[in-house]
Amino acid sequence: MMSQKVTVGRISFTFQDNRLMARCLMPSPKVFLAWSLSLSSLIYHILLIQTFHVQQYLKPGSQRNVSILLWHWPFGHSYSLSGDKCLEMDGISNCSLTDDRSTYLTADVVVFHHHELSNSASALPLHLPRPTAQRWVWLSLEPPINNANVKQFNGVFNWTMSYRHDADIPIPYGKTLPGAGIQGFQSFSDRSCFASWVVSKYKPNQTRTDVYQSLKKYIPIQVYGAWNKKPLPDDKLLPTISKCLFYLSFENSEAKDYISEKMWRNAFQAGSVPVVLGPRRATYEALAPPHSFIHVADFKSVSELATYLYHVAADKQAYEEYFKWHQTHRIKTYTDWRERLCQICLKYPSLPSKKVYQDLEGWVNS
Ligand SMILES: *[C@@H]1O[C@H](CO)[C@@H](O)[C@H](O)[C@H]1NC(C)=O
Ligand SMILES: *[C@@H]1O[C@H](CO)[C@@H](O)[C@H](O)[C@H]1NC(C)=O
Ligand SMILES: *[C@@H]1O[C@H](CO)[C@@H](O)[C@H](O)[C@H]1NC(C)=O
Ligand SMILES: *[C@@H]1O[C@H](CO)[C@@H](O)[C@H](O)[C@H]1NC(C)=O
Numbered sequence: 098m099m100s101q102k103v104t105v106g107r108i109s110f111t112f113q114d115n116r117l118m119a120r121c122l123m124p125s126p127k128v129f130l131a132w133s134l135s136l137s138s139l140i141y142h143i144l145l146i147q148t149f150h151v152q153q154y155l156k157p158g159s160q161r162n163v164s165i166l167l168w169h170w171p172f173g174h175s176y177s178l179s180g181d182k183c184l185e186m187d188g189i190s191n192c193s194l195t196d197d198r199s200t201y202l203t204a205d206v207v208v209f210h211h212h213e214l215s216n217s218a219s220a221l222p223l224h225l226p227r228p229t230a231q232r233w234v235w236l237s238l239e240p241p242i243n244n245a246n247v248k249q250f251n252g253v254f255n256w257t258m259s260y261r262h263d264a265d266i267p268i269p270y271g272k273t274l275p276g277a278g279i280q281g282f283q284s285f286s287d288r289s290c291f292a293s294w295v296v297s298k299y300k301p302n303q304t305r306t307d308v309y310q311s312l313k314k315y316i317p318i319q320v321y322g323a324w325n326k327k328p329l330p331d332d333k334l335l336p337t338i339s340k341c342l343f344y345l346s347f348e349n350s351e352a353k354d355y356i357s358e359k360m361w362r363n364a365f366q367a368g369s370v371p372v373v374l375g376p377r378r379a380t381y382e383a384l385a386p387p388h389s390f391i392h393v394a395d396f397k398s399v400s401e402l403a404t405y406l407y408h409v410a411a412d413k414q415a416y417e418e419y420f421k422w423h424q425t426h427r428i429k430t431y432t433d434w435r436e437r438l439c440q441i442c443l444k445y446p447s448l449p450s451k452k453v454y455q456d457l458e459g460w461v462n463s
Contacts, residue, residue, distance in 0.1 A: 278427025
């Protein structure tokens with residue numbers, strides 16, 4: 098019978114009959130007390146460090162940079178990220194934006210724009226280890242109907258970024274702020290056009306198409322955009338619309354909270370009264386300035402809508418009522434992706450620390 102005994106620290110190994118056995122030696126009470134004390138001190142320090150880190154993350158006005166990595170640019174158009182863009186553009190400090198994928202492992206937040214994921218122009222970095230504290234953000238400013246193939250991303254993302262008010266990072270196309278804004282729009286009597294509509298993707302199956310087809314039988318509508326082969330370059334868009342009394346801010350689909358630049362920029366910035374078709378009136382009332390729009394759904398029929406438009410067009414005072422809000426409110430529009438990304442830093446301290454969109458598809462379509 099072969100037997101060999103080796104003692105390493107507190108453990109004694111015995112090799113006997115080709116079997117290895119290990120036995121833990123009991124320490125003396127004095128040594129045991131010392132161990133317990135150093136162990137609890139260790140745990141205490143780990144907790145302290147963790148709390149410190151959490152505070153660094155969560156404390157408002159933290160001096161730590163939140164680093165945001167944009168995995169790919171929406172629709173392939175990139176913009177410069179040199180310098181401190183969030184500070185320059187929005188006065189938001191401690192927020193760093195990058196599109197340099199080599200910073201992936203140290204990024205606090207990685208943002209993925211849905212369009213390029215869904216058409217495979219880009220892909221998630223699933224082959225890379227995912228840092229435990231890193232958050233992945235699903236970004237889309239499109240209504241549900243344009244967010245194809247979303248189901249495959251269930252259980253992947255931690256936060257959402259969309260025009261919806263219930264997104265983790267809400268980035269509406271525009272918002273209403275208190276305080277007077279710019280005036281000096283085209284005067285009522287100088288308006289040479291009744292109504293205009295800019296449409297790039299005309300689809301026979303949309304509500305807005307039905308309303309347009311019906312409305313044009315009653316009122317003159319100037320149509321611009323790719324569909325009509327009358328595209329307006331950026332510098333011609335607002336000047337053209339500003340000559341019209343009304344602008345058709347017709348959304349491509351009627352989805353919760355979905356009010357696009359068709360109202361915020363095309364109508365409000367041009368100073369044309371928006372005739373809106375999109376979410377219900379209550380949504381517009383919550384977001385748009387008071388008495389600033391005419392909602393299609395307020396009328397029993399398109400002919401009644403047309404009658405109302407003629408009434409307002411014939412009555413200078415009634416028309417100018419739609420501009421009164423400029424004395425008490427102004428609007429801010431968001432058109433730059435960089436400004437939108439900077440919003441993540443503002444929200445960062447208050448966002449849920451642990452979250453997964455297990456049913457992203459359900460959320461998107463809700
Ligand atoms: C955070 O912003 C403040 C104010 O702009 C600045 O003084 C500080 O240096 C910034 N911290 C970092 C880590 O950039
Ligand atoms: C924080 O981010 C800004 C913007 O990217 C950058 O200019 C600055 O150097 C960063 N500060 C630190 C300490 O990393
Ligand atoms: C119109 O919509 C219906 C129902 O949503 C659909 O079945 C049909 O294919 C659509 N037609 C066109 C031309 O897109
Ligand atoms: C983020 O989502 C991933 C994927 O579901 C998950 O494993 C991770 O725990 C989440 N992280 C946080 C901080 O919520």
